Amino acid sequence: MGIENTPVSSIPKIVAASRASFLTHRTQSLEFRKEQLRALLRMISENQDDLSGAIKSDLGRPKDFEVLGCAKTCEFFINNLEALSENKKAHGLKDGDECYVRYSPLGTVLIMGTWNFPISLVLQPLAGAIAAGNVCIVKPSEVAEASANVLTRLLTKYMDPNVVTVINGAVEETTVLLQQRFDHIFYTGSTDVGRIVMAAAAKNLTPVTLELGGKCPAIITENTNLVDAAQKIAVWKSSNCGQICLTVDYVLCPKHLQEKLIQTVIATWKHSFGADPKASNAYPKIINKRQFDRLEKLLEAVKKQNTVVHGGRTDATRLFIEPTIVTGVSLSDEIMKGEIFGPILPIVPCENIDQAINIINQQEHPLGLYLFSSDKEHSERLLKETRSGAVVVNDIAVHYGNPSLPFGGVGNSGMGSYHGKYSIETFSHARAVFIRPQAHL
Ligand code: NAD
Numbered sequence: 001m002g003i004e005n006t007p008v009s010s011i012p013k014i015v016a017a018s019r020a021s022f023l024t025h026r027t028q029s030l031e032f033r034k035e036q037l038r039a040l041l042r043m044i045s046e047n048q049d050d051l052s053g054a055i056k057s058d059l060g061r062p063k064d065f066e067v068l069g070c071a072k073t074c075e076f077f078i079n080n081l082e083a084l085s086e087n088k089k090a091h092g093l094k095d096g097d098e099c100y101v102r103y104s105p106l107g108t109v110l111i112m113g114t115w116n117f118p119i120s121l122v123l124q125p126l127a128g129a130i131a132a133g134n135v136c137i138v139k140p141s142e143v144a145e146a147s148a149n150v151l152t153r154l155l156t157k158y159m160d161p162n163v164v165t166v167i168n169g170a171v172e173e174t175t176v177l178l179q180q181r182f183d184h185i186f187y188t189g190s191t192d193v194g195r196i197v198m199a200a201a202a203k204n205l206t207p208v209t210l211e212l213g214g215k216c217p218a219i220i221t222e223n224t225n226l227v228d229a230a231q232k233i234a235v236w237k238s239s240n241c242g243q244i245c246l247t248v249d250y251v252l253c254p255k256h257l258q259e260k261l262i263q264t265v266i267a268t269w270k271h272s273f274g275a276d277p278k279a280s281n282a283y284p285k286i287i288n289k290r291q292f293d294r295l296e297k298l299l300e301a302v303k304k305q306n307t308v309v310h311g312g313r314t315d316a317t318r319l320f321i322e323p324t325i326v327t328g329v330s331l332s333d334e335i336m337k338g339e340i341f342g343p344i345l346p347i348v349p350c351e352n353i354d355q356a357i358n359i360i361n362q363q364e365h366p367l368g369l370y371l372f373s374s375d376k377e378h379s380e381r382l383l384k385e386t387r388s389g390a391v392v393v394n395d396i397a398v399h400y401g402n403p404s405l406p407f408g409g410v411g412n413s414g415m416g417s418y419h420g421k422y423s424i425e426t427f428s429h430a431r432a433v434f435i436r437p438q439a440h441l
Contacts, residue, residue: 003148005169008176014165015180018108018135021162027105027133030081036130036163037081040123041074043158050154051119054146058118060285060319061240069401070123076403076420077131084131084424087433098435103428105133106207107183112139112174112197114189115287116243116341118147121188121211126164128423129186135163139177141189142170143287175200182206184427191412209416209426212409213339214245214367216388218396219356220253220261221373228394229372230264233345236396238269238277238323241284242343243291246368246397249340250329252350252359262325265345266310269323278313278320285319286342292319295342301334302326302344311343331362353378360386365411370396389413 006014026032044051044067052064077084090099109129113122122140129136138155140148152166167177178185178200187197188211201208218233220226236247253261273280286292296314299321303312311324321343329335329346336346350356360369369388371379379393389409390399399405400419408417418426 003142003145003152003168005142005173006167008169008173011167011173011176012180014167015108015137015177015182018137018162018165019181022105022107022135024162027130027135027163030085033131033133034078034081036160037074037078037127039158039160040127040130041071041078043154044071044074044123047150047154050150051147054144054150055119057146058115058144059240059243059287060283062282062284066117066120070120070127073124073127073403073419077127077423081131084421085133090432092434092436094436096437098433100433102431102433103132103424104431106427106429107134108137109134109184109186109427110137110139110177110180110182112185112187112189113141115141115143115147116240116245118144119151122151125186125188125209125418125423128418129184129427130163132424132427134183134427136165137177137182138164138166139174140166140168142168179203184209186418186426187211194414209408209418210414211245211407211416211418212367212412212414213341214247214413215249215339215363216246216366216368216370217356217360217363218248218251218370219350219353219372219378219382220251220257221353221371221375221378222254222257223375223378224372224394226257226260226372227264230261231268232396233261234265234268234323235272237265237345238272238283238343241286241321242323243284243287243341244397245339245341246400248345248370248396249366250336250346250348252348252356254351255349258327258347258349261347262309262327265325273323277322278315278318283320283323286321287319289316289319291342292316292321295321295340295344298335298340298342299324299344302346305333306335306346331359336363353381357381357385360388365389365409365413367409367413368392368397368399387411389417 087100181204186209191212194210277283307328311322313322323343326346365387367389403420406417406422407419
């Protein structure tokens, strides 16, 4: 199929035109922003099949839990824009002073998406940037070709071209794009490319939001409903073939609970995909050969260092990696060195909350940290003694769908956050306004 890359020579002109467009001040009006959000919502509603079809083509994901979320986000901003954007009153220093914080749009924002949720990781930040009154340049991931193509066609058709422009390409185009001056860069993708983005942004002192990689642990304790925990872990490890930044990367579990955990995970996978996931239409695929090769190499290392208790089969012709469970894992093993981003579940022996905290603190800060426990002291200790983008107790990744909470990482899992009012804060400058009554002559 292929993507039509934006000619490199045209990129500086496109960015200059966006910057000039911001200076027309049209996006300052809340009504104008709402019009654009309504256009985005219309685009999503009228083209659900095309958008879902592109995701299916890129990732083999049958159920669409991505597109509807984007529509909900547009609705949220349309319904709450006045309240989210209103000035925040502040104290004056003398009688008569009028002081407030005004949320001003930043200007021209670059939004760079990634391939694992190729539609929502472009449209979710885009909705927030539009709501905050910015002009946006969008760069979908070239890895998810069908999604990049449909986004380009639809955004060009539905959105005001002076407000949203799409640029397509791979490293060459992105490198030139990052040399341009933006007022903010919002990047979702790997930690390594996050460093490249931040270094490029530093040349122009452009602020960045970086939504980066995961390696999120799930902690199983004695005081938990083990079946519920195992079912949730199984679902998240196999959804999108484990290619989810917020999925459980590895499980910390006491030895005597491991067998029940393993059997329940296997039973849940069988329930979802039958006895042979390779024959199941419900089981997605690895995005491309590059990611497949990476995971296959990881599996080879796992087979040498650990015990594969379930799964382990691969098929390059179908980009198929079987949902796999691995035991006998220690922190120095290959599987624990980086984010897995695939359907392989390592179970690390961990007897209590002290050990869990110790293991977590030996790794980079995760994007999500999942605790399965009914003991309040466990969650209090995790909150106090570890760091992560989020903590979720007795579930996995559910905070992503709650617009009342900020979504983002810390340390190697990212910087900054978005969703709901946090998107408005991210894509605005909190401008101090201090109006003093004029002195009498
Ligand atoms: P990717 O290859 O699609 O890259 C992401 C973006 O970076 C794309 O727009 C791509 O064009 C650009 N890019 C790639 N290489 C570049 C380079 N050398 N120079 C400049 N730009 C470049 O995706 P990926 O990096 O494989 O992303 C997967 C990662 O994304 C995983 O680590 C995952 O955890 C993370 N992720 C994070 C979140 C989050 O919200 N925190 C969400 C989804 C995925």
